[in-house]
Amino acid sequence: MRPMAQMAMVMNLDKCIGCHTCSVTCKQAWTNRSGMEYVWFNNVETRPGLGYPRTYEDQDTWQGGWVRKGNGRLTLRSGGRWKKLATIFSNPKLPGIEDYYEPWTYDYETLLNSPATQTFPVATPKSLITGKDINIRWSANWDDDLGGSLEHATRDPMLKGIEDKVKFEFEQTFMFYLPRICEHCLNPSCAASCPSGAIYKRSEDGIVLVDQDKCRGWRMCVSGCPYKKIYFNHRTGKAEKCTFCYPRIEVGIPTVCSETCVGRLRYLGLVLYDADRVLEAASVENDHDLYEAQRSILLDPDDPEVRREAERAGIPADWIEAARRSPVHKLINTYKVALPLHPEYRTMPMVWYIPPLSPVVDVIKDTGHDAEDRHNLFAAIDTLRIPVEYLANLFTAGDTAPVDSVLRKLAAMRSYMRDINLGRDPDDSIPESVGMDGESLYEMFRLLALAKYDERYVIPTAHVEQAHALEELATECALDYDGGPGMMGESGPFGEGSGELTPVAVENFQMLKQRQTADSMSGARSAESGGEDSGRGRLRGRLNLLNWDGKGSPTGLFPKRSPEEDE
């Protein structure tokens, strides 16, 4: 046994209202730069739908992830090392900008400079790639809320095999939202595809990062990732990806997407896993066994032997303690309601999802039946095969049994809690019918419905005793070079983004220290004074959400109120 710690996330899809706040704040924090206009480290897809980039799940086309060979060993689906090097001059599976979407802005100048005319002037859309006029045909979210679903959603790769059963008529359809970030896999195929070895998994917390100094722009990671969550910065010529907001995680605050999630549907915490068994679990023969295999390599932090081994492996005691309190571990392994996204890619993804019961509930409600009655819900789960099969295609490689079991637990929780809320005696046959007891069902309810900030986000801080070490993590600071945040529109002597690096973390560190030592909450006032010395000049009027803890409003988020402050 070789325990390693992994920072993981669980998203409770029942609570996602598809507001895209996570996407927007993530973009604001990380990809609000030239070269990254088309990039969303976090995006929210409507399912059924094509996703972003379009049909990324169709691995027959994109060839991402791993595949099990006849001899039981794993190989990259797009080919081994020699094939990678042979196709390095032109990656045959690289999505083009048109597969994401061509980013654009509007020509606002015409609005401002237009003389008085009979008709309103129009701000025409301009492509951010060519600078020319653009006819907008697609975006990261074109099929949001099943928009144009007859044309688009029917091409969803996950509908393969059930396409004739899925209805897109308004009354009979179902949908839910799927927020996606990088999966920070245990067996990342992006890292395996990188010819330069620039993508690495941090051994402390398992966060997968791109070393910007080592990346040479070979583009193999983009096609290697089956989730298409590595993006090519077309100005700097380097790969960039979701960083799990590591500068925040290191100091114990949640990622921007989690922090700003309106539905509070994200959970962050550690899991311990057995690094010796990752490959074995990723190589099980039957796709349907992958979910169980992936669950089984996660170690139980309450087991004294695991803790002994973890300590021996150098995992600090407070991290082991955090792993015991981890909501993620509870949802995955104690209650077994969280499922991995596409385990069949064999990358061992570490962002887990609680599948949504709401498509089922909605159907019952529409028929006029009691949608909180256990029998109605169970019967509906059994008869409404379409949502279940569809969810199984997403989360369990098509095996409906685990999805069924999760939905039943959620249904049982619903009806069990109704009795309690109405002051009736709780019916213990309900938890028994899904193999749980009343107390754990109640605990699960608490975690899913009531859990407060520090229960949802259990994040042990990184062990860096000296502040200056935080300041100079230059090899890991992917984004603060020229061309990084705060450097928009500037060009070094050898093309976009070349030149000496500006160590980053100076800015983050100063702001954090300021926030942590301030007497008041980091509201508008304190942030303003802090902004003057650390943020303002460096950010050039833009906004840094990396250090925002959700309290107050950071400076620059809203225009100033009082007129005399206006310049």
Add this chain to the structure above:
Amino acid sequence: MDTFLWVVFPYICLAVFVVGHYWRWTYDKFGWTTRSSQLYENRLLRWGSPLFHFGMLGVIGGHVIGLIIPKSWTEAVGVSQELYHFLAVSLGGVAGLATVVGLAILVYRRRTVGPVFMATTRMDKTMYALLAAVILLGLWNTVASSIFGHYDYREGVSPWFRSIFTLQPDASLIADAPIGFRLHALLAFALFALWPFTRLVHVFSAPIGYLTRPYIVYRSRDEAREGSRAPQRGWEKAGRP
């Protein structure tokens, strides 16, 4: 004049080449990239880029054999002058042709595809012009030397080239080579001088190590604690993360 062109100038260029790369590596690791434009356009690149690059690999291999290996060595292993010439012209011609066709496609693409042209820097344009000139001259030499009058560069250019590296430069060896060869050599050295300041630096990042390194790279955040300089090797053996 001959001394300047065939002794001083090459040394200046080589010095710029070496020092320039060292400087670029320390100053601008972030800018050290292929700066691929495949994201913008793939239809032309799919043909042009492999043609050019594989052709180029052949061309470089040919130059290594032609310039570095003395004539006496190949003759010692029984490669006659005729056989050598036939191989050089045929294989070199094929590689050269692939390179030129690839280059033509890529230059056409760079000029006509809007986003690609917009992403082209002044340095790129200079480099493209120089590189194209060197390649075209090289191909011309191969063709011309076999059609009109014969010039055995292995008696003139190659010893001169080697003499530079043995620090006993002898300008007289190349001084009476045909003009095509002399221009090719001069421009090639000019290209060497420009090299460290262009995207050509990606040649030295050819990811050979990929063949032997473990698939998954683990790295500790502690490694960065020493300072801002990256550790020499970006990965550890999979056995000890």
